[in-house]
Amino acid sequence: MDQEKIRQAVRLYLEGIGEDPDREGLVDTPDRVARMCEEIFGGLGKTPEEHLQKQFSTGSSDMVVVKDITFYSTCEHHLLPFYGKVHIGYIPDGKVVGLSKLARTVEVYARRPQIQEQLTGQIADALMTYLAPKGAMVMIEAEHTCMTMRGIKKPGSKTVTIATRGNFVDNYERQKTFMDMVRE
Ligand code: ZN
Numbered sequence: 184m185d186q187e188k189i190r191q192a193v194r195l196y197l198e199g200i201g202e203d204p205d206r207e208g209l210v211d212t213p214d215r216v217a218r219m220c221e222e223i224f225g226g227l228g229k230t231p232e233e234h235l236q237k238q239f240s241t242g243s244s245d246m247v248v249v250k251d252i253t254f255y256s257t258c259e260h261h262l263l264p265f266y267g268k269v270h271i272g273y274i275p276d277g278k279v280v281g282l283s284k285l286a287r288t289v290e291v292y293a294r295r296p297q298i299q300e301q302l303t304g305q306i307a308d309a310l311m312t313y314l315a316p317k318g319a320m321v322m323i324e325a326e327h328t329c330m331t332m333r334g335i336k337k338p339g340s341k342t343v344t345i346a347t348r349g350n351f352v353d354n355y356e357r358q359k360t361f362m363d364m365v366r367e
Pocket of ligand 1: 329
């Protein structure tokens, strides 16, 4: 990441909105934002391969559901946070992964400029690629501050997205089982 470029850009941004970037409260802001970017955009260029490689054998082909994985991401249209919960379900094909590895997978894709629909699909695709279950379904419920801060939607309103892969596609009974487990 080019920290100097971020510092210059934040300084220009502050000037652009009519602020004085040299006043006491703002003088360290460009550097603070540059260092923050390392963390909140730290998923760029990464894949969850290393996390999803740690697999355990299972003889079961019953649905595994991991729900309420908290995430924070950045909307690529406004560079403002959107955040909420990710719910993941899959039908194992001989292998399962630990909860923390799924949470790491979510972080790889959340820590970059994002849109919610794409984040949902990327998590489902990563599962299919690295864990190769018989099918997967991902649901994300999120609040977008670019909407709620600007009063377009009421605070607390949620955007819900889903992605289905493998034997979840067009199998509404299986999708409903996942939804029921998430809502429990
Ligand atoms: Zn936005």
